[in-house]
Amino acid sequence: MRLPDRFRCDHALLPDGWADDVVIAVDAAGTITDVARGDLGTGLPTLGRWLVAGMPNLHSHAFQRAMAGRAERGDGGGDDFWSWREAMYAVASRIDPVSLQAIAAESYARMLEAGYSAVCEFHYVHRQPDGSRYADDDAMSLALLAAAREAGIGITLLPVLYQVGGFDGRPLAPRQRRFALGTDDFIAQVARLRRAEDADARIGVALHSLRAVSPEVLAEVVSADPAPGAPIHIHVAEQLAEVDDCLQARGARPVAWLLDHAEVDARWCLVHATHLSAGERGRLAATGAVAGLCPTTEANLGDGLFAFPEWQALGGVYGIGSDSQVCLSPFEELRWLEYGQRLRLLRRNVAAPKLGGSCGEALWRAACLGSAQASGRAVGAIASGCRADLLVLDPEAPAFMGRGHVEALDTLVFVGGEGTLRDAYVGGRRVVAGGRHVDRDRITARWRAVMRALG
Numbered sequence: 400m401r402l403p404d405r406f407r408c409d410h411a412l413l414p415d416g417w418a419d420d421v422v423i424a425v426d427a428a429g430t431i432t433d434v435a436r437g438d439l440g441t442g443l444p445t446l447g448r449w450l451v452a453g454m455p456n457l458h459s460h461a462f463q464r465a466m467a468g469r470a471e472r473g474d475g476g477g478d479d480f481w482s483w484r485e486a487m488y489a490v491a492s493r494i495d496p497v498s499l500q501a502i503a504a505e506s507y508a509r510m511l512e513a514g515y516s517a518v519c520e521f522h523y524v525h526r527q528p529d530g531s532r533y534a535d536d537d538a539m540s541l542a543l544l545a546a547a548r549e550a551g552i553g554i555t556l557l558p559v560l561y562q563v564g565g566f567d568g569r570p571l572a573p574r575q576r577r578f579a580l581g582t583d584d585f586i587a588q589v590a591r592l593r594r595a596e597d598a599d600a601r602i603g604v605a606l607h608s609l610r611a612v613s614p615e616v617l618a619e620v621v622s623a624d625p626a627p628g629a630p631i632h633i634h635v636a637e638q639l640a641e642v643d644d645c646l647q648a649r650g651a652r653p654v655a656w657l658l659d660h661a662e663v664d665a666r667w668c669l670v671h672a673t674h675l676s677a678g679e680r681g682r683l684a685a686t687g688a689v690a691g692l693c694p695t696t697e698a699n700l701g702d703g704l705f706a707f708p709e710w711q712a713l714g715g716v717y718g719i720g721s722d723s724q725v726c727l728s729p730f731e732e733l734r735w736l737e738y739g740q741r742l743r744l745l746r747r748n749v750a751a752p753k754l755g756g757s758c759g760e761a762l763w764r765a766a767c768l769g770s771a772q773a774s775g776r777a778v779g780a781i782a783s784g785c786r787a788d789l790l791v792l793d794p795e796a797p798a799f800m801g802r803g804h805v806e807a808l809d810t811l812v813f814v815g816g817e818g819t820l821r822d823a824y825v826g827g828r829r830v831v832a833g834g835r836h837v838d839r840d841r842i843t844a845r846w847r848a849v850m851r852a853l854g
């Protein structure tokens with residue numbers, strides 16, 4: 400089902416706040432062409448009473464949904480990011496294009512049900528488990544694009560360059576071999592995939608991390624710029640060990656080194672950026688790059704806490720991502736972002752603007768903007784020129800009882816609750832109806848079969 404050409408709603412969250420009696424026009428391609436407020440909509444169909452833009456997810460490894468919750472057993476006290484990574488490699492070594500599409504479609508369908516409308520897929524499982532090529536070199540990338548199309552989620556596919564196993568340039572371990580692409584192969588793949596771009600699918604580029612790409616190759620890729628104007632993502636400063644290794648190998652902290660060796664600007668998304676010195680924080684915020692925060696994953700992996708109010712005070716841009724897929728809800732992601740800071744600082748409503756603004760709404764609006772920037776697509780806002788990616792909230796849901804629309808985001812972020820998200824539209828097409836993905840039965844049946852086979 401598609402949105403009507405013009406419709407109204409009682410209250411919509413626009414870029415400058417809630418507005419009443421909003422009339423929205425959408426073209427046949429699924430892009431918003433006009434947003435008007437005031438009592439202009441008599442006789443038009445009503446989409447719903449409370450409407451907000453869907454959240455773009457700025458960082459996803461879809462395949463990791465297959466292992467979410469399966470690395471939570473103690474190994475005698477040494478568990479950390481690096482032991483989790485071994486468990487993740489075991490899953491990565493068993494997927495192929497068919498199972499990847501099934502896992503990704505399930506992940507994307509659940510993201511849509513939870514309030515994400517778009518996803519940045521940070522994709523590094525390129526080749527066969529032994530490192531040899533698939534008959535179609537793009538098979539794994541195409542599986543992800545197909546999964547996004549099936550689920551009906553907007554996608555920014557970020558093929559990842561991953562070539563070495565550490566700052567010392569050591570070769571990849573056997574389990575990492577399928578992540579590797581030669582620099583020329585990588586640039587050629589990005590160019591090929593760009594031909595498949597459309598209104599709901601964009602291609603960007605990613606460098607896995609400073610430890611996975613040599614300085615020379617980083618410089619080569621950035622200057623070749625295989626996807627001009629598109630986003631550039633990189634994992635950075637997630638772990639203290641990474642900071643120490645970078646200091647030792649390159650004489651600088653990771654973000655400082657990156658800022659010294661690449662022209663980081665608003666096209667860049669620095670995923671995690673957890674461990675920043677005050678100097679790095681100031682320099683990075685001034686570039687306009689997005690800090691790609693993944694609070695539930697960072698908590699799960701014991702990464703550390705991002706200095707969020709310090710970043711906000713600098714006007715730093717931020718967005719959120721589901722990363723390892725332990726949580727697929729943007730609301731819960733923001734709850735963890737805020738709660739981490741409350742626990743750290745022993746105060747409340749850290750993200751709220753001064754003088755009584757809503758904390759949940761402040762988080763939601765800022766993260767929508769930053770995540771949209773990281774996606775390189777016109778999404779994340781109810782505004783002319785943006786994709787019609789909309790969430791229809793249900794004011795009759797139990798969690799909303801006795802509350803007005805201006806409290807909706809506080810309720811969703813800090814309480815959540817069944818029935819609060821009724822429908823979701825992406826590019827004007829309905830993908831969630833009554834809280835269920837429209838193709839959930841088929842997508843989930845296939846996921847079950849794939850997961851049973853993977854064991």
Ligand SMILES: [Zn+2]
Pocket residue numbers: 458460521634670722723
């Ligand atoms: Zn990641």
